[in-house]
Amino acid sequence: MSLEGHVEIVLPQDPAGSAQVRLAEPADVTGLLSGRGGEDVVKLIPALYALCGTAHAAAACAALESASGFRPDDQTRRTRTCLVLMERIREHILRVTLDWPAFIGEAPDRNTARAAMPLLAGLKAVIDPHREAFLPGAATVFDAHGACEVIDQAERLIGDQIFNETPQGWLGRGGPSAIGQWAKTRTTIASRVIDELSSGRGKDLGAVEPVYLSEFESSHSIAPEGRGSDPCPETSPLDRRRSHPFLASSGKPSVMDRHIARLIDLAATLLELRRMVLDRTVEPHMPGPVRSEGIGMVETARGRLTHQVSMHRGAVKTYRIVSPTRWNFAAGGIAERCLNTLRGAAPDDRVTCASLIVAAIDPCVAHSVRGH
Amino acid sequence: MCLAIPARVTQLDDGDMAVVALEGVKKRISIALIEDVEVGDYVLVHVGYALHKVSPEEAGRTLAMMAEAGVLAEELEEIAGGAL
Numbered sequence: 207m208s209l210e211g212h213v214e215i216v217l218p219q220d221p222a223g224s225a226q227v228r229l230a231e232p233a234d235v236t237g238l239l240s241g242r243g244g245e246d247v248v249k250l251i252p253a254l255y256a257l258c259g260t261a262h263a264a265a266a267c268a269a270l271e272s273a274s275g276f277r278p279d280d281q282t283r284r285t286r287t288c289l290v291l292m293e294r295i296r297e298h299i300l301r302v303t304l305d306w307p308a309f310i311g312e313a314p315d316r317n318t319a320r321a322a323m324p325l326l327a328g329l330k331a332v333i334d335p336h337r338e339a340f341l342p343g344a345a346t347v348f349d350a351h352g353a354c355e356v357i358d359q360a361e362r363l364i365g366d367q368i369f370n371e372t373p374q375g376w377l378g379r380g381g382p383s384a385i386g387q388w389a390k391t392r393t394t395i396a397s398r399v400i401d402e403l404s405s406g407r408g409k410d411l412g413a414v415e416p417v418y419l420s421e422f423e424s425s426h427s428i429a430p431e432g433r434g435s436d437p438c439p440e441t442s443p444l445d446r447r448r449s450h451p452f453l454a455s456s457g458k459p460s461v462m463d464r465h466i467a468r469l470i471d472l473a474a475t476l477l478e479l480r481r482m483v484l485d486r487t488v489e490p491h492m493p494g495p496v497r498s499e500g501i502g503m504v505e506t507a508r509g510r511l512t513h514q515v516s517m518h519r520g521a522v523k524t525y526r527i528v529s530p531t532r533w534n535f536a537a538g539g540i541a542e543r544c545l546n547t548l549r550g551a552a553p554d555d556r557v558t559c560a561s562l563i564v565a566a567i568d569p570c571v572a573h574s575v576r577g578h
Numbered sequence: 579m580c581l582a583i584p585a586r587v588t589q590l591d592d593g594d595m596a597v598v599a600l601e602g603v604k605k606r607i608s609i610a611l612i613e614d615v616e617v618g619d620y621v622l623v624h625v626g627y628a629l630h631k632v633s634p635e636e637a638g639r640t641l642a643m644m645a646e647a648g649v650l651a652e653e654l655e656e657i658a659g660g661a662l
Contacts, residue, residue: 211580232581235647253640256582256632257624304627316594316610323611323629570580570625 213535213564213573215545217556225545225560226578229535236525243521244270248340251513260293260326261506262527263340265513268502273517275499281348283490284482285339288353290504291479292329295360296322297507298443298472301569302368306399306465309562315395318367325363328356333483353483361476368396373473380451385466396469403462412544412563413458418445419510419533428501428512429528430536440540441509441530442567443471450474464566471507506530508568534567541567553577583644584620584637587628598623 216226235254239247251266252259264286271278278286299322303315330337332352361373369376370392379385389401403409419439430438439445444459444467453470456463481488491505502513509530516523535541544563548556560575585598585605594610598621609615609628620637621628632640 233647233649235581235644235649238643238647250643253636254581254643256622256640257580257629259582304625316608319627320611 211531211571213571215560215573215575216578217548217560217575218578221550225542227535227542229531236527239522239525241521245341247522258293258506260289261504261511264290265502265504265511267340269500269513269515272502273500273515282339285333285348287490288333288479288482289329289339291475292326294475294507295472296326298468302396305569307395309399310402318363321363325356325360329353332356350483357480364472364476368394370394370397373476377473381455382452385452400465403465408462409460411461411559412547413460414543414547416440416459418448420445428514430533437543438533438536438539441533443467446505447471447474461562461566531568531571580624581649582622584632584640585623587615587617587619587621590617
């Protein structure tokens with residue numbers, strides 16, 4: 207069973223009223239980490255958060271190592287980066303194949319989802335066979351040839367089942383007309399969902415001026431609290447890929463744009479992963495920039511995941527985890543701002559549209575919508 | 579982000595479906611994404627799908643940690659909301 211938290215959305219009857227978004231996160235288990243050494247923490251975190259355990263392990267390592275002033279060697283950072291990227295690819299494939307078919311009234315594509323499941327384990331087997339990449343002082347074995355074979359598998363799967371062309375070719379399509387042409391002429395679930403969204407309400411639904419977390423690179427951007435009345439920035443595939451020609455041309459990204467951003471992130475992450483394996487001049491981005499001691503950040507499929515630790519005499523004193531959901535469903539966050547575009551819509555339609563907006567921002571989070 | 583609680587498979591159904599149980603709460607899930615699931619296995623479930631199998635030892639350790647953190651008592655109500 208998983209506990210992903212719950213978002214309660216209240217849409218006011220008054221057309222001038224604002225949507226209320228209340229996020230109840232899963233129980234905080236970080237108290238279990240107090241008093242433990244770094245190696246214990248790196249073993250416990252992936253067990254507790256096993257569904258995206260690679261990202262959590264990487265964030266924990268980055269936080270603990272920056273707290274202790276230790277910087278892992280290039281090879282270890284490269285291995286960690288590759289594993290995080292492959293976990294992100296797998297997550298995107300699962301969401302596109304399991305969740306997206308419902309938008310066009312079809313059953314989940316379980317065959318493609320099943321084929322995606324072994325990709326991360328396959329990559330681990332060749333670049334981290336001893337499962338040491340996230341342990342302090344790890345000396346990893348990196349089989350680049352074996353890694354490329356696994357990446358080839360991923361590329362074939364994504365190319366055949368999602369884009370119906372190579373991910374690189376799809377990414378190179380660039381602007382709206384070329385992606386629109388792709389959506390109209392291909393027959394994959396992804397292309398038909400984008401075509402449906404572009405010809406229906408999804409094209410303009412939830413379109414608001416974006417505020418991106420990656421534009422706030424100060425140490426004050428660890429968690430969304432304490433921002434006063436300022437809009438809370440979002441962290442998402444859209445933030446990560448906003449310079450892509452399609453997204454750059456969208457002044458106010460809509461539900462459709464957010465789905466395309468996920469596809470762009472999928473294709474671009476695959477290319478990044480191959481470069482990370484083959485090109486030793488590419489700097490591994492794990493860990494990310496050090497904002498201050500004890501902070502580790504990882505870009506997951508849903509957005510930025512942050513771990514923050516303080517240590518005392520080699521043991522954890524405090525530990526905090528800030529999920530992408532915390533940013534995106536905060537007061538004044540992107541979910542609330544998108545939902546406020548539903549003012550004045552018919553009550554039943556608002557509930558349907560609200561669910562589409564939530565799914566576009568965070569497809570994993572459980573939510574309920576009600577009028578007030 | 580999601581906490582992953584291992585659940586024990588108690589029944590296999592047609593169509594790659596199964597029933598899992600955790601502390602008496604039962605849920606029907608899909609096992610279409612993983613291979614060779616048997617009654618008694620522990621699996622991690624997310625959005626209605628079993629995504630990974632975990633060993634009984636690993637499941638036991640994780641469940642003990644969850645209990646120590648007070649997660650299981652507090653959060654089973656959430657799971658029970660979608661139970662059989």
